[in-house]
Amino acid sequence: MAENYKPAARIPTATYRLQFNAGFTFADATRIIGYLNDLGISDVYASSYLAAKEGSVHGYDVVNQTVLNKEVGDEQSHLAMVEELKRHGMGHILDFVPNHMCIESGENLWWMDVLENGMSSPYAHFFDIDWEPVKKELTGKVLLPLLGDQYGKVLESGGLQLIFKEGAFFVQVYALQIPLEPRSYLQILQYRLDALKEKFPAEAAPVEELLSIETALQHLPLATEQDPEKMGERHREKEIIKKRLWQLCHESPEVAAFIADNVKSFNGSKGDPRSFDLMDKLLRDQAYRLSYWRVATEEINYRRFFDINGLAAIRMEDQAVYDLTHTLLFRLIREGKVTGVRIDHVDGLYDPVSYLQNLQKSSYFQLRQAGSTFPADNGEEKKEALEKEYNALLETDPCYKPFYAVVEKILMKGELLPDQWPVFGTTGYDFLNSLNGIFVATEKAKQMDRLYDRFVKWGGDFPDLVYEKKKLVMQVSLSGERNMLAHQLNNIAEQDRLTRDFTLNSLARAISEVIACFPVYRTYANSASVRDKDVQYIEAAVYKAKRRNPAISGSVFDFVRDVLLLKSPERATENDRRAWLYFAMRFQQITGPVMAKGLEDTAFYVYNRLVSLNDVGGMPGKFGTTLEAFHGQNLDRNKTFPHAMIATATHDSKRGEDVRTRIDALSEIPELWQKSVVRWSRFNKGKSTSIENQPVPDRNEEYLLYQILLGVWPAGEMDQEEYKSLKGRVRDYMVKALREAKVNTSWVSPNTAYEEGVTSFVDRILEPGPENVFLREFLPLQRRLARCGIFSSLSQTFLKMVSPGVPDFYQGTELFEFTLVDPDNRRQVDYGKRVELLADLKAREAETGPEALCRELMGKAKDGRIKLYLIYRVLNYRRSNRGPFEGGEYLPLEAKGTRERHICAFARKGKEKTVIAAAARLVATLMPAEGSLPLGEEAWQDTVLVLPEGCGGRFRNIVNGEELEAQEQGGEQVIPLARLFGQVSVALLESASA
CATH class of the missing domain: 2.60.40.1180 (Golgi alpha-mannosidase II)
Structure with a gap:
C-alpha cells in the first residue's frame, strides 16, 4: 500500500477557452490542437460538454453529468481529442457545473423520475425541493412553471395533451413529455370500463388482465412514501405494471382501442370547457402542479439557478448526489483525460468550502490510482487507506492541492478568496476589470460625470442604483426565495419569547433590506464560527439597512444580524442552533443571485456613463484603476494565488475585449465626446419615434447606443451583407440591453412597441447614403478610437500574458474581435x-x-x-x-x-x-x-x-x-x-x- 507517490497538479502556462456544441465538436477541436500548440497554448479549457439539453450552445443546461453530450461527440472522438492533446504535451481543463441541471428535457431521467414518483423517487433528495412549502396546496408536490399562459387557459385551448406510449401515460407540455404518477393511471383505465367489458365474454383474459393491472396499481405504495422498502417496491412494481399494460395492448386490439379512446376523451374538445374536467382532475393527482411561468416568482418551491425556471439546483452537499454527478469527471481525471477543472457558479453551492475540499480529496484518489500500481476499485478498506494517506499529506502540507482547480467567483472591491478554499484561484474577472481600468483616464471622472448627467439627466448615485435594482429583483424575480427565508426566520423567532413578537412581514422586509445592502455576493459560514471578513460584511449590510429604514424597528435588524452571525442565546437548544445555521447557509445561497441579477443584469444596463467599465466583476461607479492599484493587485495575486486564471474576455463578458478598449479611449477625450454626442443626438432627433409622449429611445439608451456603435464597428470596409449583419447584431443587442435594464421593457413583460421603436431608430441612423449627416460625423471619431483600440488591445493582451497568473484566451480573440454580450460572443470562430x-x-x-x-x-x-x-x-x-x-x-x-x-x-x-x-x-x-x-x-x-x-x-x-x-x-x-x-x-x- 505504501508507495512514495504524491500527485502534483499540472500548472498551465496559458489556457484557451473553447465553446463546445453541435457546431463545434470534439472532432473540430482535434483539428485545431496543433494550431493552439503552435500559438503557445499549454491547456485547452473546455466549456461543459457533459450531456446537455438538445440544441444547447453553451452546455450549462446539463441533463446528465454521467455521460458525454452526444451532439459534441462520443467516447471515441473524445479520446481522439485527448490523444492529440497528449501528443503535443498539452493539458485539458473542463468546465464542470455542480450547482444545477436543466429540467426542461426528457433526457433528465432523475428529474423525470421525481415528477413521476414525487417524494418516493430515489432522486427526490437530489434536487433542492421544499416538499412542505408555505403554500399548503403544494405539499408533496413540485411547482412546474412551464406554461406560457394561465393553467386553465392552456388546458382549455388543448395545450396539455395526454399521450400513451410503451405502457406509460404522459402529459405533453409543448415539446416536453412529463410522466404521470402511476396510481393516477386508474382514472384513465377505469373510465368507461363497463363499455369495454361488454365487448368480451365473461372472464375474458384481456379484461381479467386489465383488472389485475388495476389491482396492482391500487396496491402501489404512494408517491409520498418514505420507507426505503416501500419505495423500492413502488419502483419495481410500477415498471412491471407498465410492461404488462403495454403487452396487453399488443395482445388485445380492443384494449388498445379502449385506451386510445379514453386518451381522446381526457384531451377534451376546444370550445367545450366541461370536456377538460377529466384532464383537470387527472393533473390534480400528480406529484407536480403545472402553472403559468410567472407564478414561479412567488410560489416556486425548488431552488433555481438565479431566476431561470428551467435550471433546478441540485443538493451537492448530499454525498450520494456528489458521488453520482462526478462519476464521469473522476473517470476522466483518473484516465488522465482531464488535468484541471473550472467550477461553475461556486457561490450557488450550499457549502462551497466543503465541496472544494471534497473535490481535491476525490481528485487525489483518482490520481493516486492512476499514478501507481494501486488498484482502481473502490473497496471501503482501500478508500479508508487513501483517506488516511491524504490526510497525512495535508498535515505536513496544509496548502497541498493535488489537482488544478479554479472557481468562477466574482470578488468585490477588497474581497479575497477565503483562505481555506483549496483552489488555485478564480477564472479572472477581477483581473479583467483591474487591467481594463488602467486604460481609463481616472482623472477625467468628474468631466465624464457632468457629461453623462447633462445628456441623460442622470443625477444619481451608482451604489443607490444597485440597492434599488436589487430590491426590484427581489420583487419581480426572486420574491419566492425571499418569502421562504422569511418563513424560516419566523419559525426561529417563534422559539424564543424575546423574538416571538416579530411579525412575518417585518422579518421579510428586514431580510430584503439586508440583502439589498449586502456588499459582496455571499458569505461562507458553515459551522458555529463565522470568518472575521464575513462578520464585517454582515454587520456593514445590517448597519446600512438600518440607516435606510428608520421606520423599521432596529431590533428586527439586530435579530437578523444575530442569526446570520450565529449568535444564538445560551438557552438555545441544539435543534435551535442547527436551525440558525441552516437559515444562515440558505441566506448565503440567495444573496449571490440577487447581487448578480441586480448588479450585472440590471444596473449595468442602466448606468451608462462609460460602458467599458460595466463588465462582470466590475463596479462602474469607480472610474478606472490607478497604476498603483493594478500593481498592488498583481503583487497580492503573486503572493496568494500565483496560478489563478487571468482573463481579458470570457463567455460571460458584457463586451469583447477589443470593444472595451475602443470605448475606454473616450475617457481621455471627454470634451470631444461631449461635442460629438450632442451633435449626433441633434442630427438623429427626427429619426426617433414617440410612444405616449415619451421619446424612443430615451436619452440614456441613445447614449448607450453611440458607445456600442463606436466599439463594435468592424475594421475595414464592409460589403452589403456585412453591413446588414452589423445592423442586426446591434438591434439584437439593444433589445437585450433594454430588457435587462427593466426600465421601458423587460424579459418578464416585453414592451414590443417600444423595442420596435428602438430597433427602427438603429436602422434609420445607420441608413447608408450621403444625406446621413450622423454617419458622416460618426466615422472619423470611430476611426480615431479604433486606432487607439489597436494599441490598447495589444497592451492589454501583452500585460495579461506577463502578469502573475495563468493567461486565458477566449476563443477567437487572438485576432481583433468586436463582439458584444452573448449570444453574439458565442458565434462560431x-x-x-x-x-x-x-x-x-x-x-x-x-x-x-x-x-x-x-x-x-x-x-x-x-x-x-x-x-x-x-x-x-x-x-x-x-x-x-x-x-x-x-x-x-x-x-x-x-x-x-x-x-x-x-x-x-x-x-x-x-x-x-x-x-x-x-x-x-x-x-x-x-x-x-x-x-x-x-x-x-x-x-x-x-x-x-x-x-x-x-x-x-x-x-x-x-x-x-x-x-x-x-x-x-x-x-x-x-x-x-x-x-x-x-x-x-x-x-x-x-x-x-x-
Missing part, C-alpha cells in the same frame, strides 16, 4: 483563417526575421495579425521560460519624463532570469486625430523607463527580436520610450549580454 494566418506568419518570420515582420504588421494593424503574432511570440517564450513567471518576484517599475503616466511596466524576477515588461496606455492623447502610430519622439518626448538594478545593459525585445542598449541617466539605467516603442508599443526584455 473561423479557425481555418487563423490556422492559415499563423502558418504564414511563422514562414514570414523565418524569411525576414521578427523585427521586419513586426514593422510590416504594425503598418497593417487593422487586420489583426499583429495581435496574433504578439501572442505567438510571448506565449512561446513564456512556455520555454517558466521561471520568471511562476513563483518569481513581481517588481513594479517607474518611468520618468513628460509621458510617464502613459506606460505600465514591471519586472518578473526568477531565480535564474529577470524579464522586463512594458506597455503603452492612454494613447488617445499621445496621437494626433489623423495620426497613425503613437511612436517616436513626438509621442514619447523625453520619457524613459527606469530599469531595476543589476539587470544588465543590453537587452533583446522578445516581441520583435530587436536589441536595445540601456543608457545612464542620473545614476540610473534607463531606456528612452521613443527607442523602446520604436516599432510596437509593448516590450518584453531579456538580457542580451550572454
Whole structure:
C-alpha cells in the first residue's frame, strides 16, 4: 500500500477557452490542437460538454453529468481529442457545473423520475425541493412553471395533451413529455370500463388482465412514501405494471382501442370547457402542479439557478448526489483525460468550502490510482487507506492541492478568496476589470460625470442604483426565495419569547433590506464560527439597512444580524442552533443571485456613463484603476494565488475585449465626446419615434447606443451583407440591453412597441447614403478610437500574458474581435483563417526575421495579425521560460519624463532570469486625430523607463527580436520610450549580454 507517490497538479502556462456544441465538436477541436500548440497554448479549457439539453450552445443546461453530450461527440472522438492533446504535451481543463441541471428535457431521467414518483423517487433528495412549502396546496408536490399562459387557459385551448406510449401515460407540455404518477393511471383505465367489458365474454383474459393491472396499481405504495422498502417496491412494481399494460395492448386490439379512446376523451374538445374536467382532475393527482411561468416568482418551491425556471439546483452537499454527478469527471481525471477543472457558479453551492475540499480529496484518489500500481476499485478498506494517506499529506502540507482547480467567483472591491478554499484561484474577472481600468483616464471622472448627467439627466448615485435594482429583483424575480427565508426566520423567532413578537412581514422586509445592502455576493459560514471578513460584511449590510429604514424597528435588524452571525442565546437548544445555521447557509445561497441579477443584469444596463467599465466583476461607479492599484493587485495575486486564471474576455463578458478598449479611449477625450454626442443626438432627433409622449429611445439608451456603435464597428470596409449583419447584431443587442435594464421593457413583460421603436431608430441612423449627416460625423471619431483600440488591445493582451497568473484566451480573440454580450460572443470562430494566418506568419518570420515582420504588421494593424503574432511570440517564450513567471518576484517599475503616466511596466524576477515588461496606455492623447502610430519622439518626448538594478545593459525585445542598449541617466539605467516603442508599443526584455 505504501508507495512514495504524491500527485502534483499540472500548472498551465496559458489556457484557451473553447465553446463546445453541435457546431463545434470534439472532432473540430482535434483539428485545431496543433494550431493552439503552435500559438503557445499549454491547456485547452473546455466549456461543459457533459450531456446537455438538445440544441444547447453553451452546455450549462446539463441533463446528465454521467455521460458525454452526444451532439459534441462520443467516447471515441473524445479520446481522439485527448490523444492529440497528449501528443503535443498539452493539458485539458473542463468546465464542470455542480450547482444545477436543466429540467426542461426528457433526457433528465432523475428529474423525470421525481415528477413521476414525487417524494418516493430515489432522486427526490437530489434536487433542492421544499416538499412542505408555505403554500399548503403544494405539499408533496413540485411547482412546474412551464406554461406560457394561465393553467386553465392552456388546458382549455388543448395545450396539455395526454399521450400513451410503451405502457406509460404522459402529459405533453409543448415539446416536453412529463410522466404521470402511476396510481393516477386508474382514472384513465377505469373510465368507461363497463363499455369495454361488454365487448368480451365473461372472464375474458384481456379484461381479467386489465383488472389485475388495476389491482396492482391500487396496491402501489404512494408517491409520498418514505420507507426505503416501500419505495423500492413502488419502483419495481410500477415498471412491471407498465410492461404488462403495454403487452396487453399488443395482445388485445380492443384494449388498445379502449385506451386510445379514453386518451381522446381526457384531451377534451376546444370550445367545450366541461370536456377538460377529466384532464383537470387527472393533473390534480400528480406529484407536480403545472402553472403559468410567472407564478414561479412567488410560489416556486425548488431552488433555481438565479431566476431561470428551467435550471433546478441540485443538493451537492448530499454525498450520494456528489458521488453520482462526478462519476464521469473522476473517470476522466483518473484516465488522465482531464488535468484541471473550472467550477461553475461556486457561490450557488450550499457549502462551497466543503465541496472544494471534497473535490481535491476525490481528485487525489483518482490520481493516486492512476499514478501507481494501486488498484482502481473502490473497496471501503482501500478508500479508508487513501483517506488516511491524504490526510497525512495535508498535515505536513496544509496548502497541498493535488489537482488544478479554479472557481468562477466574482470578488468585490477588497474581497479575497477565503483562505481555506483549496483552489488555485478564480477564472479572472477581477483581473479583467483591474487591467481594463488602467486604460481609463481616472482623472477625467468628474468631466465624464457632468457629461453623462447633462445628456441623460442622470443625477444619481451608482451604489443607490444597485440597492434599488436589487430590491426590484427581489420583487419581480426572486420574491419566492425571499418569502421562504422569511418563513424560516419566523419559525426561529417563534422559539424564543424575546423574538416571538416579530411579525412575518417585518422579518421579510428586514431580510430584503439586508440583502439589498449586502456588499459582496455571499458569505461562507458553515459551522458555529463565522470568518472575521464575513462578520464585517454582515454587520456593514445590517448597519446600512438600518440607516435606510428608520421606520423599521432596529431590533428586527439586530435579530437578523444575530442569526446570520450565529449568535444564538445560551438557552438555545441544539435543534435551535442547527436551525440558525441552516437559515444562515440558505441566506448565503440567495444573496449571490440577487447581487448578480441586480448588479450585472440590471444596473449595468442602466448606468451608462462609460460602458467599458460595466463588465462582470466590475463596479462602474469607480472610474478606472490607478497604476498603483493594478500593481498592488498583481503583487497580492503573486503572493496568494500565483496560478489563478487571468482573463481579458470570457463567455460571460458584457463586451469583447477589443470593444472595451475602443470605448475606454473616450475617457481621455471627454470634451470631444461631449461635442460629438450632442451633435449626433441633434442630427438623429427626427429619426426617433414617440410612444405616449415619451421619446424612443430615451436619452440614456441613445447614449448607450453611440458607445456600442463606436466599439463594435468592424475594421475595414464592409460589403452589403456585412453591413446588414452589423445592423442586426446591434438591434439584437439593444433589445437585450433594454430588457435587462427593466426600465421601458423587460424579459418578464416585453414592451414590443417600444423595442420596435428602438430597433427602427438603429436602422434609420445607420441608413447608408450621403444625406446621413450622423454617419458622416460618426466615422472619423470611430476611426480615431479604433486606432487607439489597436494599441490598447495589444497592451492589454501583452500585460495579461506577463502578469502573475495563468493567461486565458477566449476563443477567437487572438485576432481583433468586436463582439458584444452573448449570444453574439458565442458565434462560431473561423479557425481555418487563423490556422492559415499563423502558418504564414511563422514562414514570414523565418524569411525576414521578427523585427521586419513586426514593422510590416504594425503598418497593417487593422487586420489583426499583429495581435496574433504578439501572442505567438510571448506565449512561446513564456512556455520555454517558466521561471520568471511562476513563483518569481513581481517588481513594479517607474518611468520618468513628460509621458510617464502613459506606460505600465514591471519586472518578473526568477531565480535564474529577470524579464522586463512594458506597455503603452492612454494613447488617445499621445496621437494626433489623423495620426497613425503613437511612436517616436513626438509621442514619447523625453520619457524613459527606469530599469531595476543589476539587470544588465543590453537587452533583446522578445516581441520583435530587436536589441536595445540601456543608457545612464542620473545614476540610473534607463531606456528612452521613443527607442523602446520604436516599432510596437509593448516590450518584453531579456538580457542580451550572454
